[in-house]
Amino acid sequence: MSRPAILAARLRTAAWLGWQIEANWADPFTFIVYSAVRPLATALILAVMYRAVAGIASSGQAFLGFYVANAFHEYVIRVLVGMGWVIVEEREEFETLKFVYTSPIGMFTYLWGRSSVKFVQASLSLLLILTTGWLILGLRWDWGAVRWLPLLLSFVLGLIAIVYFGFFVAGWALVLPRAAISVNEGVAAALTLLCGVIFPIDLLPRAVQVVAMLLPFTWWYEALRRFLIGHGASARLSSFSDGALLAALAVSTALFSCVSVWGYGVLERRARQNGKLDQARLF
């Protein structure tokens, strides 16, 4: 077999295993309901918050951008955080991480394959949230004004950042037996706050804004808003031209990805040295 064929076979196997682990505890209908209920509830919380203040808020028109970004945040919650959960499940719950390490698949390929199922789940959640917003909540935009090429480019760059940062989160989980659950959940909450998913980063303290602008996801959400609905959320980021915004997203993604791969290697080495690769402490 050629190398691409081998890679494809390994990815397919990891994805199939991921699907079994994610879904085989329930019948398909229950699983679909289970998968849809959390993202939908989060979207509805935002929608009712907006409705509660719609008549009295002074800048309610900004809400559409927050709603759209929250829908795309599903990729961060499912894929990025999900890669940390893969380590928790494999090591702590099923105690099979050592078998993955002794197989020829390679951890990056394995994590990538496992995350592909989560990518599908996130995509379905995205569609569900946006469709609910469009049909039920009246959160609509002008399709004619959508700039497809930069939108697609932004989307792909963001996904690259998510997958690579996912490797880092997985590495982090390797050195933190038991505490990895906390780290996984914390990453999602911290990125929601730091990257201005449901509010403009202008509201953060100045020093925190600098940190936010180092993260590719901040640029990602702003680009998605700008190219999909026609305007961003942040006054500070609105001074960037489209090209500068994409360049910032691309550069931060490239840097972040390199740091993440390097970081994973360092963390994995430390986990090996400290005997934590196979240290089940949760159950």
Add this chain to the structure above:
Amino acid sequence: MSPARADGRPGDLALNLRATWGRMYVRVVGSAREPTWIMSDAVFPALSMASFVLLYRALGAPRSFESLAVLGGIMATYWINVLWGMGAQLYWEKQSGQLQLYFIAPCSRMSILTGMALGGIFMTTTRAIFSIAVGFGLLGVRVAPFALAPLLLVFVVTMTALYGLGMTLASLFLLYGREAWHVCNALQEPVFFLSGLYFPLRALGALGAVAAGIVPLGLGVDAMRQVILGPAARGWLPVRVEVAILAVLAVVFLILARASLRYLEALSKREGRLTQRWQ
């Protein structure tokens, strides 16, 4: 029910009180022993709360809505504890191979669950201090002076109802394997939504009324907001009515927990699922 038997061994009441204290002690002492759990229990719910407060700020909403979101964020930590620290606790015990120890102990299972609940309330209250600091300190949310006694009364009744529900969930999950984990996951954000944690409960209309009759969190948050914020809380029902409903729910859940624990313990023993791991 005497404090001690003739042979010197403790009576039923004393034994069960000891069991309650013993299970609570683990949580009280353990609450300060694992720094990473403090992070997850205290800091992360506060981060979500901060995002919701900043959303109101971004929308230009009146400041009283920010107070609503802070109070909701504080109460969210209790719901997380009810789900994961009560509902899923027996699942954790099963996975770590300790559940059978509960069943060979001579005390009542309810006394163990009561200890878990009291310890959980203590632990979560220590964590909630961080959310209070973030909300009222870092984010600058303000409330006018309010009466402490009614707030404590509402809090106690709410916690009894909420942890009564947690005890019922714990007994239900005796039968479950991995499903327990997924059910807890599925109940987190939907209950945040149906309880109006980040917006006035009455904004949900009839849906809020139905949800309030099932999960006591919404009524508890609404009553506490009314005590603290007054009319700015945009309350749903008068506080007295909400407290009365919560008291009824507390009694119902405690009775339900006792009955379901007996039934499901017997059922899971018959089906051989009481100590079944990795399922």
